[in-house]
Amino acid sequence: MSSAKPFQLNDSDFTYDFDEEAGGFGVPYEVPAHQRTHAAPGEDEDPADHAGPSLLLRASLGMVVVGVVALLLQVSTGKLLGSWGGLLLGLVLPSVGTALYFWERYRHLSAGIKNDGVFFSGTRNRGLIGWLVGVGMTAFYVALYWFPSYLGYTPAVWDEYGMVSDVQVSGLTLLVDPLARLMTGAPADHWFAYTVLYTLAVVVFGVRMMMRYRNNPYQLIRTASVMFFQTGLAFVLPKLLKSFQQPEFYPTYFWPLKRDVLLPGDYGMNWTATEAAGQVGVWMLVFAGAMTFLATPVLTYLYGKRWYCSWVCGCGGLAETLGDPWRHLSDKSTRAWWIERIVIYSVLAVIVFLTGLLWLNHVRGGELLGGFGASLERHYGFWIGSMFAGVAGVGFYPLLGSRVWCRFGCPQAAILGILQRFLSRFRITTNGGQCISCGNCSTYCEMGIDVRAYAQRGENIVRASCVGCGVCAAVCPRGVLKLENGAGVLEEQRYTS
Amino acid sequence: MHIAILGNGITGVSAAIRLRELRPDWSITMISGESTYHYSRPALMYIYMGHMGYAETKPYEDSFWGQQRIDLVRGWVTAVDTDARRLELADGRELEYDQLLLATGAKPNKFGWPGQDLEGVQGFYSLMDLERLYRSSEGARRGVVVGGGLIGLELAEMLHSRGIAVTLLVREDSYWNNVLPDEESAMVTELIRAAGMDLRLGVELKEVLDDGTGRATAVVTSEGQRIDCQVVGLTAGVSPNKALAEAVGVPCGRGVLTDSSLRAKVPGVWAAGDCAELETPGEERNMIQQVWYTGKAQGRLAAEAMHAEAEGHALPTYDPGIWFNSAKFLDLEYQTYGQVGFHLPGEQHLVWQAPGKLLRIVHIDGRVVGFNAMGLRWRHLVCEDWIREARNVDFVLAHLEDAGFDPEFYSRHEPEMRRTFADQLAKQTEPALSGQEA
Ligand SMILES: Cc1cc2nc3c(=O)[nH]c(=O)nc-3n(C[C@H](O)[C@H](O)[C@H](O)COP(=O)(O)OP(=O)(O)OC[C@H]3O[C@@H](n4cnc5c(N)ncnc54)[C@H](O)[C@@H]3O)c2cc1C
Ligand code: SF4
Ligand code: SF4
Secondary structure (H helix, E strand, O other): OOOOOOOOOOHHHHHOOOOOOOOOOOOOOOOOHHHOOOOOOOOOOOHHHHOOOOHHHHHHHHHHHHHHHHHHHHHHHOOOOOOHHHHHHHHHHHHHHHHHHHHHHHHOOOOOOOOOOHHHOOOOOOOHHHHHHHHHHHHHHHHHHHOHHHHOEEOOEEEOOEEEEOOEEOHHHHHOHHHHHHHHOOOOOHHHHHHHHHHHHHHHHHHHHHHHOOOOHHHHHHHHHHHHHHHHHHHHHHHHHHHOOOOOOOOOOOOOOOHHHHOOHHHOOOOOOOHHHHHHHHHHHHHHHHHHHHHHHHHHHHHOOHHHHOOOOHHHHHHHHOOHHHHHHOOOOHHHHHHHHHHHHHHHHHHHHHHHHHHHHHHOOOOOOOOHHHHHHHHHHHHHHHHHHHHHOOOOHHHHOOOHHHHHHOHHHHHHHHHHHHOOOEEEEEOOOOOOOOOHHHHOOOOOOOHHHHHOOOOOEOOOOOOOOOHHHHHOOOOOEEEEEOOOHHHHHHHOO | OEEEEEOOOHHHHHHHHHHHHHOOOOEEEEEEOOOOOOOOHHHHHHHHHOOOOOHHHOOOOHHHHHHOOEEEEEOOEEEEEOOOOEEEEOOOOEEEOOEEEEOOOEEEOOOOOOOOOOEOEEOOOOHHHHHHHHHHOOOOOEEEEEOOOHHHHHHHHHHHHOOOEEEEEEOOOOOOOOOOOHHHHHHHHHHHHHOOOEEEEOOOEEEEEEOOOOEEEEEEEOOOOEEEOOEEEEOOOEEEOOHHHHHOOOOEOOOEEEOOOOEEOOOOEEEOHHHEEEOOOOOOOOEOOOOHHHHHHHHHHHHHHHHHHHHOOOOOOOOOOOOEEEEEEOOEEEEEEEOOOOOOOOEEEEEEEEOOEEEEEEEEOOEEEEEEEEOOOEOHHHHHHHHHOOOEHHHHHHOHHHHEOOOOOOOOOHHHHHHHHHHHHHHHHHHHHHHHHO
16 A cells, blocks of 8 residues: 555544444433532532522422312212312413423523423333323323323213213213303313313413523414414304303314314204304305315415414424424425325325215215215224324324324315425525524424425425425524525526526 | 445445446445444434434345445445455455545544553444443443534433433533534533533643443542543544554545545545545645435545446535535534634624524625524525525515524524524624724
């Protein structure tokens, strides 16, 4: 060889053996809080460094503990259950405590991206606690759909001679009963309890989301929006309507996500069935139709699918709040992208086909399908409505990320996505050559979009699945990404490379 | 034709991908001792802080390389026979090549400080360094970081994120103010202190003390003060990694010397990215560029030049274009475009500031030459256009909105900026007029 003096490698580089498959680096040792110091050496240490959690933080945790204990005691002894006092102690107290905890915890951190330690947390990375939470949430959904007695709602039992046992309400369902009576004038069932918990989750974790991104007005306004739509239009309004003997109408859900609003006859809402509901029912039907066929394409053209998926929709609302701690778990591989497209468009095809078939059957007076129609509808409801949207969609948050349903299953998202991909001004633009391929954007994209793949080539991101949550743009440390409602053609030529 | 690329950083990877686009027929091998797969070096800090795992820092799926027919070899190259065109790896493997691209990156500077090789003392550049830091920061209570640049602050932020107290020794009297203008530097200085880091300005490292077992236990500063610590980060800049090239007789200056088409001074050898020193006839100094985008651009150019040479075409030459860069200091984003902090003759500055935000326009006789944005996002391509076209400041002020890249619903500052800049501009032109009268 031509080299006169041999090239010497640094010894430690030479012996280094980084195992790429194993990921290379584990969870770090954490300095115990009492050993931490931010005082300069020689200076007196600031006692605040060792003070531990603030008073408010302790108080908020206390509220959560007292509330949960109160809840367990109520459910096990039956005491207080069903009274306003019980509701306050067992539900409101721990919820307020949790919200306060998030507020206090993030308030002291500087405003900015707070992802330190996310990948070291077992809760957030399929560690033991992560799995337990996932199994727990899944079990909750299984109970909700098929074993409601575990949630305190035992349906009435009938035999051929009449009712054997009446509806029995206990546990969680009884806990929210006073609220149900106040809002709907009727006793609570497990669905009411579910809606209450759902809304609370959106609000409480909404506080967390807002505190985490409090430097970012887009995130603040968007989170406030999903909190508002869930509380106002997906909870209070339908329940009040019910109290006025009107159909329990959810104005934030349309066909095909809420398929029954446009299904015929008995399969659907049967809008005009009752005399009393007739008038309002017609209006609701008109509204539902307008949302599906008019508002959806127009708003999606103007703003992208985000106007619905991350501003209005309750499923999206839950994913953006309760689901946020797990958003990075979405699979970014091209394989996952393939699966996504196959599955979601299949679901869309099935619901379109099903809706068409049921209408045809309806027009023909039921002769086409007979009892088969009902069975088809039931199957769709079981597999797509319950198993996919609920059990897998929410139950698996801590295992597969927060948008499993939205990404792989939701027929609404499929339609909005097609519109967004081909008929929308919305895109995420890339700031010239500033991308350093760090991967924060892809990592924190809940829809599993490999944002970096586009950004590092200076390309805009126009993807059917993007829900416009804006988190990729927020976490980008180099200011590379911007959600835009496309400008005029001229500008477009100018800003894209 | 077989191309060997030494180094799988952004430079090597950009060259490999571009080569494959141009030459489906050539075989390409990319070699690195650090990792089999390319990862994003600027993302190293996020692994340590737990924002991402190692896998998340890889910009391409592992299957990509097979699809592109780019062979990956993990190993350290210890010798090159540039006559026989053959490489030798530390484990004895040999590899023949027709053209060799050196994309070996850079190395952290060490200035011969006493104790600089003790355990617990390290630079921060590679996965090796990250692994070392993982080990040495375990149980550490204080780290001392030496050097007031970008990587120094990154390292400080990393340690801080794990609850390790940080002392930052900076030679200058304000953070990074050999690059940042005073106002920007002051903003960052304030931010570092607000985060609770112990920032020492105008202080240098004298030596690192041994605890008797070969581990660092304290540093002594130029003021003679002793600071107990368990981790010492040396982040006083980087220099081209030219050791191998030098050893095998490829001419080097500060880096591996190349012409403006990235050809090194030995047939069949090229160099690009952090390790390369481009000859720039007519200029005072040769060009060494050590950032991400320049690595990308140089890697691409090296590929195009190799292709052109093989085709017998004229070789393309490297055009550095209009400089830009960006960084994030703790929570504060920073972007720079054009020539800010270059101390050009006749340059004048317009500065707008609000809490946590700053916009600076540098102009010469009313023609813009550079922008700095802090706490604001600005559009790269717009700034580049304005600088290339040497736009008038008045034009820029009239079109400030075009350059804004902040997310939706962020408060807009343009009207206020415009007022501030107009006032400053008026003051800048006055003395010139009165000078004429005198
Ligand atoms: C911590 C850190 C943060 C940074 N952040 C930014 C930023 O935010 N923005 C920005 O623009 N730039 C940033 N940079 C600079 C940027 O990362 C570099 O400019 C860029 O990585 C250079 O790419 P390269 O391919 O030329 O070299 P490198 O990325 O250094 O790649 C060279 C590779 O060659 C390998 N190699 C060298 N010699 C041998 C040998 N003999 N045998 C086998 N393999 C060998 C090395 O191990 C290495 O893997 C940062 C750098 C660091 C260290
Ligand atoms: S987060 Fe920003 S810099 Fe990092 S890969 Fe994504 S777009 Fe590029
Ligand atoms: S690409 Fe960005 S905005 Fe779209 S879903 Fe992913 S993180 Fe949200």
